[in-house]
Amino acid sequence: MKAPGGPPLLSVRNLDAGYGHVRVLQNVSLSVDAGRIVALVGRNGAGKSTLLRTLSGLNRAASGEITFDGQNIAGLRPHAIVAAGLLHVAEGRRLFRRQSVADNIELGRYGLRLGAEQHRQRMDRIHELFPVLQEKKDLPAGGLSGGQQQMLAIAQAMMREPKLLMLDEPSLGLAPVLVDQVLSAILTLRAQRVAILLVEQMVERALEIADEACVMQNGRMIASGPANEIATGDALRAAFMGDHGAPGHLQS
Template sequence: MLIVDSVDAGYGHVGVLEAVSLCVQPGSIVALVGRNGAGKSTLLRVISGLIAPTKGGIRFEGLDIAGKRPHTIVNCGLLHVAEGRRIFRNQTVADNLELGLYGLTISREEYRRRLEPVYSMFPILRERRDQLAGALSGGQQQMLAIAQAVIRGPKLLMLDEPSLGLAPILVDQVFDAIVSLRRSGVAILLVEQMVERALEISDYCYVLQSGRMTADGAARDMARSDALRTAYMGDHDSGSN
């Protein structure tokens, strides 16, 4: 579904990613792990068109998307929920969800039909739908950011550290939501510092180290692999590992 082939990318003259390759199969969850600064967010930014690769190719459902504009890539069904919470704080929760549909022509009926599974996924958003998004807690804002992408009906959803700063009970809700998205046919590319939790729900895993892919394999094998331990050695900021 998604094929990243030998991509180089960085910021200005600073190279970050070097010959990075990765695949996501339809309907699968792929974990992308590695210590702080490894280049995980940079890779997601390249895939979603926020940074153009300087080398290599990116294909999504057979389409060449390398260097395409972000909105073109979004319209292909490839969505990116970035680090931090990109929501409209001065709009209500419901308005934020509607803004997730920006640029699509959708009837009121279809809007309500799409809203239902999103509210079941994150019941707190239903309760708070008429409140300003800025009045939500950090964790609730994170859920809103995910919900905003989900309502658009992505084929592939890239999540950058969705559990960051969340209380354990909200972390559970986010992981449950990811699993239920896969059940409904959405593929997920998941960047997560809670590596063990991520591997539990993932099918496949890639390890990024200093801008290079150093290991990949079935998630259940990866959980026990030395490659993963090596990648995190000496890193005290990597959550569960």
């Protein structure tokens, strides 16, 4: 939790990163306060996943500062960043499809020592958030619906009690009713003081639940601010305009 006026939980300053010699992120800055939902939006290819991958240590930053919970995490190995409390649920759902739902949740705490009581509390919290995972605990993960698999991926991360959870397109491929469930779970997580950095193609929905939002275009952050202001601002529309001026899907 942050003291009023204190530093943000996550602070990114002038970050440059990419793949080999290809620079994708240029001068990206961003901050996330404890217990807040920040939506990160932009067209396909804008660099959203690259930003999450860089924050979680999967990609190396070429330059810039990344401070998380008072610690400089730029250049740390992914496991050290996870240990600091910054977790990343990647695009697509990387589960062990043949193993049970319960085993997949257990795998979320790989390398982590939990006392019996602590373990029980975490499982209770996960099952409270996603009762369906308790109902289906003995079934293979591969038999779950897409929405349930997304819940399972979040549940895995919850085993480590993250301070900040980064979700990359959690609604991808989900039926509308399941999108609602995933978004309402995100609100529950915020109520439990977990901060969320949410990458989402369903932009209007993401901005409805977010506190703050930032807009990426071509590897740059072109706007950030309160989600309701971003929702009605020009930057969002500009970011979703087609390359030839064709209206993006936000055009009404």
